[in-house]
Structures are given as structure tokens and as C-alpha cells.
Amino acid sequence: MIRARGVRKSFGSAIVLDGIDLDVESGEVVSILGSSGSGKSTLIRCMNGLEKLDAGSITIDDFDVSRPKDLAEARKRSATVFQLFNLYPHMTAVQNITLAPIQVLKRSRAEAEAAARTLLDSVGLGARADAYPAQLSGGQRQRVGICRALAMNPRYLLLDEITSALDPEMTAEVLNILAQLAKNGTTMVFVTHEIEFARTISSRIVFLDKGQLVVDLPTEEFFAADGGMARPRISQFLSKMRKD
Amino acid sequence: MPFDVTILAPHVPFLLKGALLTAEACALALVGSLIIGLLVAALRTSSSPLLSRAAFVYVDLFRNIPFIVQLFFFFYGLPEIGIYVDAFTTGVIALSIAGGAFSSDVIRSGILAIDTGIIEAAEVSGLSKPVIFRKIVMPIALRTSIRPLGSVFINLVLTSSILSTITLNELTGSAKIVASDTFRPFEVYAVLLIAYASLTYLVSLAIGVLHRRLNRDRMPEVA
Numbered sequence: 228m229i230r231a232r233g234v235r236k237s238f239g240s241a242i243v244l245d246g247i248d249l250d251v252e253s254g255e256v257v258s259i260l261g262s263s264g265s266g267k268s269t270l271i272r273c274m275n276g277l278e279k280l281d282a283g284s285i286t287i288d289d290f291d292v293s294r295p296k297d298l299a300e301a302r303k304r305s306a307t308v309f310q311l312f313n314l315y316p317h318m319t320a321v322q323n324i325t326l327a328p329i330q331v332l333k334r335s336r337a338e339a340e341a342a343a344r345t346l347l348d349s350v351g352l353g354a355r356a357d358a359y360p361a362q363l364s365g366g367q368r369q370r371v372g373i374c375r376a377l378a379m380n381p382r383y384l385l386l387d388e389i390t391s392a393l394d395p396e397m398t399a400e401v402l403n404i405l406a407q408l409a410k411n412g413t414t415m416v417f418v419t420h421e422i423e424f425a426r427t428i429s430s431r432i433v434f435l436d437k438g439q440l441v442v443d444l445p446t447e448e449f450f451a452a453d454g455g456m457a458r459p460r461i462s463q464f465l466s467k468m469r470k471d
Numbered sequence: 472m473p474f475d476v477t478i479l480a481p482h483v484p485f486l487l488k489g490a491l492l493t494a495e496a497c498a499l500a501l502v503g504s505l506i507i508g509l510l511v512a513a514l515r516t517s518s519s520p521l522l523s524r525a526a527f528v529y530v531d532l533f534r535n536i537p538f539i540v541q542l543f544f545f546f547y548g549l550p551e552i553g554i555y556v557d558a559f560t561t562g563v564i565a566l567s568i569a570g571g572a573f574s575s576d577v578i579r580s581g582i583l584a585i586d587t588g589i590i591e592a593a594e595v596s597g598l599s600k601p602v603i604f605r606k607i608v609m610p611i612a613l614r615t616s617i618r619p620l621g622s623v624f625i626n627l628v629l630t631s632s633i634l635s636t637i638t639l640n641e642l643t644g645s646a647k648i649v650a651s652d653t654f655r656p657f658e659v660y661a662v663l664l665i666a667y668a669s670l671t672y673l674v675s676l677a678i679g680v681l682h683r684r685l686n687r688d689r690m691p692e693v694a
């Protein structure tokens with residue numbers, strides 16, 4: 228499981244995460260909602276070790292991301308998909324996907340490539356396996372990004388607004404894949420502004436506000452009039468998101 | 472005296488030998504300066520303040536000293552303290568060190584231009600720093616800096632003519648000898664002009680090919 232305890236993070240004088248406690252069990256899909264600047268991305272970046280915590284701890288299957296010795300193991304167990312894809316521009320789709328399995332998991336090239344092609348097939352990109360990122364549409368790039376993450380056989384998938392750089396059609400392409408993954412029991416921490424989609428795939432919804440975890444509720448309860456919606460901050464946020 | 476290149480015919484083998492020496496020295500120095508350039512660029516962009524400082528001093532030093540002075544120091548200065556190296560080796564090393572300083576600067580800008588998100592994606596996937604440098608940072612930096620690197624390499628070829636001042640009979644050195652033997656400096660140096668122009672043209676052709684190869688994914692967009 229992913230376990231965050233008392234996570235604090237400041238940039239200069241701005242407190243961005245103000246004591247976050249959060250557990251994500253295997254098999255759960257936990258969506259993190261919150262307005263812009265509430266600290267969602269920072270929380271994800273603390274989970275994958277891109278930001279150092281000021282205080283508190285985050286462990287992934289008991290490996291502490293703040294300990295250099297543990298971080299490698301924690302990173303083997305989790306994989307991140309990024310908002311702006313962050314594909315390696317000089318590598319084909321297959322090369323993007325096989326790099327870490329070959330280098331980190333010490334898979335043979337043949338084995339890694341076969342797995343990569345299977346993954347690409349499963350997201351409808353079998354024919355584009357040897358294309359470079361610049362030759363793919365945004366939606367296709369993000370599907371490659373997802374395959375790159377999945378190729379590491381992660382126990383936890385960390386997703387930070389992975390559709391917000393995409394137009395609605397491409398968003399649908401990518402969300403369909405996530406729905407499939409959720410159905411297969413993939414554990415996901417899902418930062419998103421796609422409220423309705425989050426509602427359909429999440430087991431729990433977490434709401435961040437100004438660096439604090441305001442609520443952490445099962446999805447049904449979060450959207451119930453007497454649950455999360457009873458809080459003005461959340462109902463405001465949801466009605467604003469739905470208007471956009 | 473009419474312009475008559477045929478007068479040089481008996482000297483062609485000698486001049487060719489010189490040209491070959493130039494080509495050899497340049498090829499070795501090109502590889503040397505690329506390796507030094509990559510290494511120093513890596514140090515300059517490393518997170519260690521000591522290493523990046525040391526790399527900066529190297530670049531600043533060798534870019535601000537005339538090449539001929541560096542060369543004389545290596546060839547005539549070092550033997551004074553007991554270090555003897557032959558002219559060819561000295562020339563290649565000096566060219567590599569000077570070329571390395573310029574290359575590293577170009578490669579460094581290539582590294583700094585890399586989208587940090589790409590590096591973060593690599594880090595998060597568990598790749599080690601050396602692998603990230605070799606497989607991601609270096610190739611991306613090279614594809615953006617290959618054109619300016621081409622200018623550095625062309626300069627290297629031009630600068631190699633200075634090696635004639637340390638007894639090395641490369642292209643310029645042999646031309647000087649032929650000119651004084653034949654008393655036909657006009658013809659000799661006209662041939663020399665063409666020889667250097669051809670050599671640098673070859674380098675820029677190769678750079679063009681390399682640039683297209685490294686950027687093959689964006690070829691429709693890159694003019």
C-alpha cells in the first residue's frame with residue numbers, strides 16, 4: 228500500500244502540503260480532486276520522489292521514498308503518467324516503452340519488445356509501434372505514456388491530469404484505457420479534473436484544499452448530498468467544474 | 472609568370488601526404504573534442520558545485536588563450552619540465568583540448584534546453600543517472616547541438632593549419648615547403664585554398680547527414 232503520514236511541503240514561504248495523511252490499498256482507485264494550486268501535483272511528486280518532503284513520510288509497500296536506499300525499490304513498484312506525456316523524443320514508441328524494463332528490470336530486449344508490442348496493441352497502437360512521438364497525436368502519445376508506465380508492471384499507477392492537455396476526443400481515447408485498467412484491478416492514484424469520469428472509476432475520492440486533505444470518502448458518499456456535497460467548499464468546486 | 476598548376480605535378484604526392492596528415496589529425500581531434508566536450512558538459516551541468524566549477528574554469532581558460540600559445544606551451548614548454556610528446560600527438564591533444572572547450576559549451580546549451588519533464592520521467596522509472604545521461608540527455612542534446620557543433624569542427628579543421636608551426640608537415644606545412652622549393656606561391660596557395668575549402672565542405676556535408684539522421688522523427692518540420 229501507499230501510506231502518507233503528516234506530509235508537509237513548502238516552496239519558499241508558501242505551504243503547499245500541510246500535513247497530508249492518505250492510504251491507498253492494493254486494488255483501489257483513489258481520485259484526488261481539488262482546485263488549481265491545492266497541491267495535487269505536489270503530492271504525486273512527493274510520492275514518486277521528485278520532490279523532497281519537508282516533514283512526514285510516504286512509504287510504498289513499506290519502502291520510504293525519503294530514504295535514498297528505499298527510493299529505487301519504491302520507484303520499481305510505482306509508475307507515473309504525466310500531463311505532458313514526457314516521452315523521450317528521440318525514441319520510437321517501442322523504444323520509449325522498453326528502455327526502463329531493459330535497463331532497470333534487466334529484461335532481454337526481445338522479451339521487452341514483445342511485451343511493449345502487446346501493450347501497444349491493447350491500446351490500439353499496434354500499427355504505430357515504430358513511430359516517434361513527434362509523429363503521433365496527443366492522445367496517441369499519452370497512450371504510449373500509459374504503456375511505458377505499465378511496462379514496468381507497477382503495483383501502483385500515479386496519474387497526474389493525464390488528459391488535461393488533450394481535446395475531448397483524445398481524452399475519451401485515454402479514459403477508456405483507464406476504465407479498462409480499473410476494471411482489471413490496477414491500483415491507481417488519479418489526479419483529475421474529469422469529475423464524472425472519476426466518479427465512475429474511483430473507489431474513493433480525496434479532496435485537497437490549500438494543501439490540506441479536506442475529505443477522504445468512498446465515491447458514493449463523496450457525491451451524496453449529505454456526504455462530501457454537504458461541505459460548501461466541495462459543492463462549490465463541483466458546480467464550478469461542471470460549468471466549465 | 473602565367474598561372475600554371477601543372478608545375479606542381481611532381482609535388483602532388485608530398486602535398487597529398489600533408490593532406491592526409493591533416494585529415495588524420497582532424498579526425499582524431501574531432502573525436503577527442505567531442506568526447507571531452509560531452510564529459511565537460513556533463514560535469515558543468517552536474518549537481519556537484521565543485522565539478523561544475525572545475526569544468527567552467529577549463530572552458531573559460533582554453534577559450535581565452537590563443538591556440539598558437541597553447542600549442543607552443545605544450546610543444547616547447549612542457550619538454551622543459553621533462554614531458555616530451557611528438558608533434559603529431561601534441562597537435563591532436565591540443566586541438567582536442569581547445570575543441571573540447573568550445574564543444575562543451577555548445578553541448579551544454581543543448582543539455583539545458585532539454586525539457587525537465589523528460590528527465591523526470593526517466594528518473595521516476597528508476598533509471599540510474601549514468602543511464603539517463605547516456606540514453607536520454609546525451610542523444611537529445613546532440614540532436615539539437617549538432618549544427619553548432621559542426622561550426623566548432625570546421626573551426627578545428629581551419630585551426631589545424633597552425634600545427635605547421637610545431638614542425639608538423641601537414642597540409643599547410645607541406646604547402647609552405649613546396650612554395651619555397653618551386654617559387655610558385657600563387658599556385659601552391661591557390662591549391663591550398665581549395666584543399667581546405669573541400670575539407671571543410673566535407674565536414675559540413677557529414678554534419679548535415681548526421682543532423683538529418685538524429686532528427687529523423689521531425690524531418691518534415693526541420694528544414
Ligand SMILES: Nc1ncnc2c1ncn2[C@@H]1O[C@H](COP(=O)(O)OP(=O)(O)OP(=O)(O)O)[C@@H](O)[C@H]1O
Pocket residue numbers: 238241243261262263264265266267268269270388
Ligand atoms: N517548484 C515549485 N516552486 C515553487 N512553487 C511551486 C512549485 N511547484 C508548485 N508550486 C506551487 O505550489 C502550489 C501547488 O501546486 P500544485 O502544482 O501541486 O497544484 P495542483 O493542485 O496540482 O494545481 P493544478 O490543478 O493547477 O495542477 C501552487 O501554488 C504552485 O504555484
Ligand SMILES: [Mg+2]
Pocket residue numbers: 267268269387388
Ligand atoms: Mg497539477
